[in-house]
Amino acid sequence: MRKLCVFFSLAFLLCTVVSAQSPTGNIAGKVVTVDGKPAEGVTLIIKSLNRIAIADNNGIFNIQKVQPGTYTLVVSLVSHKDVEEQVTVTAGQTAKVDFKLELSDQELNEVVVIANKSSFKSNRMSGSLRLQTPILEAPQNIQVVTAKLINDQQIFDMLEGVTRNVSGATKIEHWDNYARITMRGSNIAAFRNGMNVSTTWGPLTEDMSMVERIEFVKGPAGFMLSNGDPSGFYNVVTKKPSGRNKGEVSVSMGSFDLYRATADLDGKISKDGKLLYRLNVMGQMKGYHRQFDYNNRYSIVPVLKYLVDDKTSVTLEYTHQFSEVNVIGSNYLFSKRGYADQPKSMTTAEANLSPTTMNDRSILAIFDHKLNNDWKFTAQVAYFNYKQIGASLWPIKFQQANDSFMQRGISIWDVLGTTKVGQMFMNGKVQTGNVVHKILGGLDMSNKEYYHDWNQGAALGDSNFNVYAPKYGLATAPVFDRSKDLRERGVRYYNAYTGFYAQDEIGLFDERVRLTIAGRYTTLKSGDVYNGDYKNSKFTPRLGLSVSLDKNTAFYALFDQSFLENYGSDWQGKSFDPITGNNLEFGLKKDWMAGKWNSAISFYQITRNNVLTQDDEHAKVVNGDTIGWFQRPTGEQRTRGIEVDIRGQIARGLDVVVNYAFTEAKITKDSDPKVIGNQVAGSSRHVQNAWINYRVDRGALNGFGISLGYQVQAKRSPWYSFDNSENSLPDYFRLDGSLSYQKEKIGFNLVLNNLLNKYLYSGAPYTWGGYFYWQAEPGTNARFSVSYRF
Structure with missing residues (x-):
């Protein structure tokens, strides 16, 4: 470790050396x-x-x-x-x-x-967020993770370090297919190009080769972007044609047999420049720090855009992502004694298990038409198809006589799901005297139907699998019956919504004061095979105020509500009422040095009703063994917090991302008085991150860069269940760094993660099983990438 510190110190000193020039x-x-x-x-x-x-x-x-x-x-x-x-x-x-x-x-x-791919900060939000207002003037906390940041940190997918760039956002656990991100006390929804793609267990996380930027919208925003959690959502914006002939290829290698290649081609097809294209391809073979584990992926994302005239365009985007992993759940460790008492390389999987494969295909069509200089109409439709064939691992039980021995269980986990989304909206500007109206209105529709089969299971090996001295190669996996169509043998999850919304942002006093009045009427439809379909409707208002104290400083205040479905049913087979929420927030945003860097501070309180949690009193028991659990709604959860974000270039060549969040998330009402006052499962009271990059832009060292970053989480509660006991997770600290060099068209980037080689993990006590589970991150590991732009 000393050698690494000396190495980075010398590299930083070298960055200050500038040779004599003409x-x-x-x-x-x-x-x-x-x-x-x-x-x-x-x-x-x-x-x-x-x-x-x-x-x-x-x-x-x-x-x-x-x-x-x-x-x-x-x-x-x-x-x-x-x-x-x-x-x-x-x-x-x-x-x-x-x-x-x-x-x-x-x-x-x-x-x-x-x-603009050259900055850690962005002044504007993408068109998929539908607003015409710059981020500085929007009455909401919106943070953007730019392509520059993603590339600098060598983030390959949403399961990796994206959240370090946003105050209060943390990644908890995953199943190798989708990212579970918590912010402001709850799991936030996943959006892609302004469409809610969240499902019960999905979608397949986006590979960064197809991503232009990631926008974290904090607090409810249902009026503009369909249904979302009261805590917010993240919106992945995929790459679209730029109309300029250019391209980039990259090759990466790293620890645990990582081999990866990407290509990004962008340009014009027709001579008149009306037909544009963008093609992103990626191939990856990746091992893990765990035995027998792997994640092999590829993606193909072609996009066509046709400029009908200077007012109208049509865009078609197809996405195909494929992932192959050992067995879902093989990234978990289990113990009766407590957390982290086994090496990070430990696994409960076997080398001879059949892989789990995931195919994620989607098609997106966008129609844009500019009616005049002030008004624009947009319509977009998308179809998502997700197919998974595989199995999952989870313990059946530990032996009573010897807590070293565990009976492993393996069950089928096949998934077939479709999501259909349609959106139409119009935004424009009208001026009446000295008052400016920025108007937004539209229609959102979505239909999601998923089938999961986890109903076939068996023991894997015998009950003498020793979690402290494992012996592999003695177990044979069962053969599952897939003779019936998944729609016949699977459990059906269905939800849909229709929403109408309208917003008027009223600009007063030369638009230095902006008053937002908005409302949305949403109808939810949900159901499953146990209790059929049900329907709920609700009107949710929104009031916002943004005041420019000067051209670089804005104060905002916001009241908003949310309304979204709850999946599944309770132990009696009854469906749950929808989640409702209120958000009260105010904050201050400021651009510094003519916009080279900015800061934002926000204070908020969110009240969420009918949030689901583990039902400890009712479990699924077969032949005396507990094999599953039910959920129940809590009465009310309240989250209060403070968030601070700083990003951009604070000095010549010095770009930073620094953020901090204090989050107090508690259960405030419940039918069980014992849980009132408990910290909400999955939340962290303190989260603080930093990423600092210095790049020389002149002299003999022109193009050389060095980065250093850390992540801190304190007072973490387990994701699955938390009773304010000693089972809370320990504080988290991770240190990473990188060295890079850009010489005209060619670039080199070496990233070292977990420099201190700490044992880092997230997990929870499994109450009804009587044991602990956790996912361990790798120790010190490296990635080296070479890219070429043309």
Whole structure:
């Protein structure tokens, strides 16, 4: 460990060395839109030098230390013609050049979101969030994980370190297929391109090769994005065609036999530039720190976009993701004595078990039409198909006489699911005197039907599997009967919703004060094979206020409600009432150094009703053995908290992401008085993260970078069940770092995770089974990637 610390210290010192250079000049100017507003966040490129600059909040840019000569300066515009200008640089002088774009401020939104990949921060949200307001002025806490951050940290999928970049977000456990992310005291919903894709156990987590950015929306936002948990959701925005001919390929290798390759191709198909394409492919073979474990994946994501004219476009996107793992549940460890008393390499799986395969296919169609400069109509439909063939591992029981011995169980786990989503919405702007109205209205529809078969099970080996001295190769897996269609043998889960919503953001006093009035009427339909279908409807209002104290500082306040389905049934076969929630929040946002970095602080209280929790009094018992459990609704949960987020470039070459969250999540009402006051399962009272990257942009070390980051979680409660006992999880600290080098078109990135080689895990006591379970993270491990842009 000392050698690693010395290595990073020397590397950081080397970053400050700059060799002597010949006299240079600067290029500076301003970019504005056709309506005269600053074109903040647009990307400018010096073609021959591969130098990039980003216009600040005032549309101003300044490219320093440019060698004398004549260059072509390009303003990069997604799905629009690039704007080019010749500029001559003279030593010791600043060349002035200004640009006026043939775009309105509203049209600039998608250009900035998709084109700017050079920053840890973003000023604007994607079009899939439907709002026309910049993030600074929105009456809600929205945090964006950019492509730059994802690449810098070498995050390969949502199961990895995405949450470290957002205050209060933590990943708990997973089944190798979907990410379970907790924020503000509860499990948040997964969205893709503005569509709720969450299911009971899904969807297959997105590989980062297909991802443009990830937007974490905190608090309810059902008025604009279908149904979601009162704590918020994360929205994965996939890559779309930019209209520029470019590409990138990368190859990665790392610990535990990691081999990975990706390709991202982007450009024009037709000579007139109307037919665009984007193709992302990925292949990966990956082992684990656990014996016999693996996760082999590939994905193919082609996208076509046709620009009918300057007002209308049609986009078609197909996604195929495949994953093959050993057996679901093989990433868990079990003990009667307590947490973490077995090595991280331990497993209850066998080498000869048949793999579990997961196929996730979807198709997305988007129709965009600009009625005029102020109004735009969007319609999109998607079809998702998920198929899983495999099995899962879980203990049947431990021996009473000797708690070292466990009877392993294996059961079939096949899944077949379909999700259909349709959305239509219109947003625009109307001015009445000195009052500006930004109006949004639309219709959302969704239908999800999933079949799960876990009804066939058997013992794996005998009852003498020693969790402290395991012997493998003695067990034979059963053969499951798949002769019937999964729709016949599986348990059906079904839910659907229809929602109508409307919002008016009223701009007063030259839009320095913005009052949001919105409402949504939602009808939920849910059901399963036990209790049939049921239906509930509710109107949920939203009131927001955002006040610009100056052009870089905004205060906001928000009241919002949520309404979403509860899956399953209780021990009597009765369905659950929907989850309802109230959110009260206020905060302060500020851009610093003309938008190079920003800060946000928020205070909130969320009240959630009818949240499901473990029903300890009723368990499923077969032949004297407990094989499952039921759930019951709690009366009320209340979460209060404070969140702080800082991100962006705080000094030349120094980009940071720093965040902190205090979360007090408690059960406040319940039919069982003993649980009142308990910390909500899965929540962490304190979460603090940092990621710091320094990159040299001149001299002999130009392109060299170093990063260091850590994650801290304190007072963690187990995800499954928590009674405020000594069974809480220990505090969590993880330290990571990276070294990188970018030389024109080629880049190198070495990431070292868990530098301190700590035993890190998450888990819970399994009350009705009388034992503990947990998932252990790998010790110190490395990844090395080489990328080439063209």
